[in-house]
Amino acid sequence: MTPVLYVVGLGPGNSEQxxxxxxxxxxxATDLLGYFPYVARxxxxxxAGPGRSAPDESCPRGPNAQGYVPHAPVRHGSDNREELDRAxxxxxxxxxxxxxxxxxxxxAGVFGMASAIFEAIDTGDPHWKTIDVRxxxxxxxxLAASARLGAPLGGDFCVLSLSDNLKPWPVVARRLxxxxxxxxxxxxxxxxxxxxxxxxxxxxxxxxxxxxxxxxIVFARAIGREDERVLSTTLAQARGEMADMSTLxxxxxxxxxEIVRPGQESRIYTARSVS
Amino acid sequence: MTPVLYVVGLGPGNSEQxxxxxxxxxxxATDLLGYFPYVARxxxxxxAGPGRSAPDESCPRGPNAQGYVPHAPVRHGSDNREELDRAxxxxxxxxxxxxxxxxxxxxAGVFGMASAIFEAIDTGDPHWKTIDVRxxxxxxxxLAASARLGAPLGGDFCVLSLSDNLKPWPVVARRLxxxxxxxxxxxxxxxxxxxxxxxxxxxxxxxxxxxxxxxxIVFARAIGREDERVLSTTLAQARGEMADMSTLxxxxxxxxxEIVRPGQESRIYTARSVS
Numbered sequence: 001m002t003p004v005l006y007v008v009g010l011g012p013g014n015s016e017q018x019x020x021x022x023x024x025x026x027x028x029a030t031d032l033l034g035y036f037p038y039v040a041r042x043x044x045x046x047x048a049g050p051g052r053s054a055p056d057e058s059c060p061r062g063p064n065a066q067g068y069v070p071h072a073p074v075r076h077g078s079d080n081r082e083e084l085d086r087a088x089x090x091x092x093x094x095x096x097x098x099x100x101x102x103x104x105x106x107x108a109g110v111f112g113m114a115s116a117i118f119e120a121i122d123t124g125d126p127h128w129k130t131i132d133v134r135x136x137x138x139x140x141x142x143l144a145a146s147a148r149l150g151a152p153l154g155g156d157f158c159v160l161s162l163s164d165n166l167k168p169w170p171v172v173a174r175r176l177x178x179x180x181x182x183x184x185x186x187x188x189x190x191x192x193x194x195x196x197x198x199x200x201x202x203x204x205x206x207x208x209x210x211x212x213x214x215x216x217i218v219f220a221r222a223i224g225r226e227d228e229r230v231l232s233t234t235l236a237q238a239r240g241e242m243a244d245m246s247t248l249x250x251x252x253x254x255x256x257x258e259i260v261r262p263g264q265e266s267r268i269y270t271a272r273s274v275s
Numbered sequence: 276m277t278p279v280l281y282v283v284g285l286g287p288g289n290s291e292q293x294x295x296x297x298x299x300x301x302x303x304a305t306d307l308l309g310y311f312p313y314v315a316r317x318x319x320x321x322x323a324g325p326g327r328s329a330p331d332e333s334c335p336r337g338p339n340a341q342g343y344v345p346h347a348p349v350r351h352g353s354d355n356r357e358e359l360d361r362a363x364x365x366x367x368x369x370x371x372x373x374x375x376x377x378x379x380x381x382x383a384g385v386f387g388m389a390s391a392i393f394e395a396i397d398t399g400d401p402h403w404k405t406i407d408v409r410x411x412x413x414x415x416x417x418l419a420a421s422a423r424l425g426a427p428l429g430g431d432f433c434v435l436s437l438s439d440n441l442k443p444w445p446v447v448a449r450r451l452x453x454x455x456x457x458x459x460x461x462x463x464x465x466x467x468x469x470x471x472x473x474x475x476x477x478x479x480x481x482x483x484x485x486x487x488x489x490x491x492i493v494f495a496r497a498i499g500r501e502d503e504r505v506l507s508t509t510l511a512q513a514r515g516e517m518a519d520m521s522t523l524x525x526x527x528x529x530x531x532x533e534i535v536r537p538g539q540e541s542r543i544y545t546a547r548s549v550s
Contacts, residue, residue, distance in 0.1 A: 009422075016296040019414065024291070083547075109421040115429030118544035122534050129536045135422035137414045139294065146384040147284075147410035154390030155442075156450055158433035158459060167430075167549035175431055175457045182453035183446070184433060259397050261404045269393035272358075274442035 003131045005094040007114050009107040009138020010041055012224035017139045018045060025136050029073040029101035033090045034113065036077035042103045043075060073101070081165070083116035091120055091128045107140035111161055111189050142187040145220035145248045149230065150259070152218065152250050154270035156184050162199055162249075163190040169199070176203055180210040185270055186251040191243045200240035200249070207251065211235055216252035218268055219243050232258060232268060278406045280369040282389050284382040284413020285316055287499035292414045293320060300411050304348040304376035308365045309388065311352035317378045318350060348376070356440070358388060362395035366403045382415035386436055386464050417462040420495035420523045424505065425534070427493065427525050429545035431459050437474055437524075438465040444474070451478055455485040460545055461526040466518045475515035475524070482526065486510055491527035493543055494518050507533060507543060 006025040011017035026032075026046050032039045078086050086102070093100040104112030114135050121128045146153045158179045164172055179186050191200045207215070213236035221229040221244065231242055235251075243249055255271040281300040286292035301307075301321050307314045353361050361377070368375040379387030389410050396403045421428045433454045439447055454461050466475045482490070488511035496504040496519065506517055510526075518524055530546040 009418075011294070014296070016299070017294050017412065019286070019292050019294055021289070021291040107418050107422075109418060109426050109428050114422070114426035115544050115547050118426050118429075118534060118542055119546055121542075122532060122544070122546075129534065130539075133425075133542070135426065137292065137418040137422040139412045139414065140418060143284075143382050143384060143412040143415060143418075147382075147389070147412040150408070151384050151389035151393050151410065153384045153434075154393075156433065156435045158431065158454070159428075160431045166547045171458070171549050175459065178453045178457035179433070179459075182450045182457075184450065184454075257397060259393060259404065264405075267393055267396075267408070269390050269397070271394050271397075272390050272441045274446050 003094040003097065004099060005090055005117070005131050005133045006101040006136060007108045007117055007133060008042070008101055008103050008136045009109070009112060009140070010038055010045070010103055010105055011139040012106055012141050012144035013041070013222070014224040015045060015048065017144065017224055019136070019138065022136050022138060025101055025134070028099050030098040031074045031076060031093050031100040032103060033076045033078070033086050033100055034103040035080050038103045038105050039075050039077040042101070043072070046073065083113060084120055087113065087116045087120035088124060090117065091124070091131060094131045095127060104138070105141070106144070107138040108135060109137065110140045110142070110159060141189070141223065141248050145187070145223045145250065148223045148228070149218055149220060149250070150267035151269040152252065152256060153185055154272050155253065155255055155274065157187060158184045159187045159189065161189045162203060163196065164199070173206055176206060177210060180207055180251070183253050183274070185253050185256060188249040188251065191247055191249045192240060193245050198240065200243055204235065204238050204240065208235060216256045216258060216268060218250040219247050220250060221247040223248070232266065278369040278372065279374060280365055280392070280406050280408045281376040281411060282383045282392055282408060283317070283376055283378050283411045284384070284387065284415070285313060285320070285378055285380055286414040287381055287416050287419035288316070288497070289499040290320060290323065292419065292499055294411070294413065297411050297413060300376055300409070303374050305373040306349045306351060306368050306375040307378060308351045308353070308361050308375055309378040310355050313378045313380050314350050314352040317376070318347070321348065358391035359395055362388065362391040363399060365392065366395055366399070366406060369406045370402060379413070380416070381419070382413040383410060384412065385415045385417070385434060416464070416498065416523050420462070420498045420525065423498045423503070424493055424495060424525070425542035426544040427527065427531060428460055429547050430528065430530055430549065432462060433459045434462045434464065436464045437478060438471065439474070448481055451481060452485060455482055455526070458528050458549070460528050460531060463524040463526065466522055466524045467515060468520050473515065475518055479510065479513050479515065483510060491531045491533060491543060493525040494522050495525060496522040498523070507541065
C-alpha cells in the first residue's frame with residue numbers, strides 16, 4: 001500500500017475558516033506533527049468532529065473509517081526552527097505505515113511546512129520519494145488579513161518574509177526595494193521577533209526612499225483569532241514597534257486607499273486600474 | 276438594521292475546499308451575484324446544504340434561520356468585465372434590505388470582486404458607506420495550484436495578472452522584470468485569452484533576458500476541477516500556447532526544483548534557504 005503523508009493548512013485560527021478537506025485529512029491522522037500551538041489546534045478540530053466530511057476511502061487507514069468517533073492521534077508538537085527534523089520524522093512515520101498529518105497555520109505552502117517536507121525528500125532517504133505527499137491548502141494569513149481589511153490585494157501583490165533566518169539581509173532589502181519600485185502591494189510575514197527587533201524599522205527606512213510618505217501601512221495582528229488587532233497608518237508614521245511576531249504588515253501601493261466611515265471602522269482597498 | 280453585503284470566495288472549484296464560513300454566508304443569501312459559472316456553483320453549494328455550519332445570528336435575515344431548508348436565492352449571473360455594474364447592483368440590493376452575496380472563484384480579494392465592491396463604495400452613493408461589507412476569504416487559485424504541485428511558493432513570491440485590461444502593457448512588463456530580478460517565484464493570473472493571444476509569449480521572451488533557460492515553468496490548469504491538467508517545462512521550452520484562460524502559470528526562481536519520481540508524477544518545490 002502506498003504510504004501517505006498529509007500536509008495540512010489549518011487557516012488563520014478561526015475554525016470556520018478550515019476547509020472540509022482539511023478536516024477530513026485530520027480525521028484520519030494517527031500522528032500530528034507541527035509547531036506546538038498548531039498541533040493543539042488540530043487536536044481540538046479532531047475532537048470537535050469532522051462535520052459533514054466523514055472520513056472515507058481517501059483516509060484509508062485512519063481509525064475512523066467506519067464513522068466518526070473522536071480519537072486521539074499521537075501529538076508530536078515541536079518548537080519552531082525545527083522544520084527539517086520534523087519533516088524527516090513525519091516521512092519516517094509514513095514509511096512505517098502510519099498516517100501522519102503535518103500541520104501549519106494558514107496555508108502550509110506559504111512559509112509553512114510544505115517546502116520543508118519536499119526539501120527533506122529531495123535530500124534524504126530515496127524511499128521517501130515513494131510517499132504520496134498530499135498538501136491540503138488553507139486560508140493563508142495574507143488572505144485572511146486582506147478579507148478583514150477590505151480588499152488591499154486588489155491588484156498585483158507580493159508576499160515576502162522579513163526574516164533573515166533563511167536568507168541574508170541584503171537579499172531581503174533588495175527584494176523589498178524592487179517590489180516597491182514595481183508598484184506591488186507588499187505583504188510582510190515575520191516582520192519582527194525578539195532576536196530581530198530592528199529590521200522592520202530598517203525596512204520602513206528603505207521604503208521611505210522609494211514610496212511617498214502617505215503610502216498606507218496596515219498592521220494586521222492575529223487575524224481570525226480572538227486577540228486580533230488592526231492598525232492603519234502611513235509610511236511616514238509607521239514604526240517597527242507597531243508590529244510583533246503575530247503581525248502581518250501590509251504596505252500599500254499608489255492605488256491603495258482608505259475609505260473612512262463615520263463611527264465605523266475604515267476599509268482599505270486597492271483600486272484595480274493602473275494608469 | 277445595518278445593511279449587510281457578503282463577498283464570498285468559493286475556492287478553486289472543489290466543494291471540499293470551501294470553508295464553513297463561506298457556506299454559512301451562502302446559506303443566508305436572498306440574491307447571488309457574480310460571473311455566471313460562479314453563481315451556478317454557489318447555487319449548487321446552497322442546494323447541497325451548509326453542512327455543519329447552520330445559519331445563525333450572523334445571517335440574521337436569511338430564510339433559513341430556523342434550520343436548513345434548501346432555498347433558491349435570486350440568481351443575477353452576469354458576464355465578466357461587468358464588475359463595477361455588478362458591485363453597484365449588489366450595494367443597491369443591500370440598501371433595500373435584502374441579503375446579497377457576491378461570489379468569486381478562488382479568493383474574492385485576489386483579482387476577484389472584493390476590490391470592485393470597495394471601488395464602487397468609494398466613488399458612489401454616500402449611503403453605501405453604511406453597508407457592512409463582509410469579505411469571506413477563500414482558497415485562491417494560486418494556493419490550490421501550489422498545493423497540487425508540491426510547494427512551489429516555498430519562499431518569497433508574487434502574484435501578477437498578465438492582463439492589460441486594467442493596466443497598460445508597459446506596467447505589466449516592468450513588474451514582471453522587477454519580480455524576476457528580485458528572485459521571486461511569480462504566479463501569473465490571466466496569462467492568455469482570445470483577445471490577448473500573444474502576451475504570454477512576450478512575457479517569456481522578456482523573462483529569458485533575466486532568468487536562466489532551465490528556470491522551471493509550470494502550467495496549472497483548472498486545479499481542483501475535474502478537467503485539471505498540469506504541465507511542467509523550462510523557460511527555454513515554454514510557449515504561450517501551453518496556457519489557456521483557465522491556466523495559472525508559475526515561474527520558478529533559483530531555488531525552485533523538480534523531484535522526479537519513477538513511475539509517478541514529479542513534485543515541484545522551492546527550497547527555503549537563499550544564500
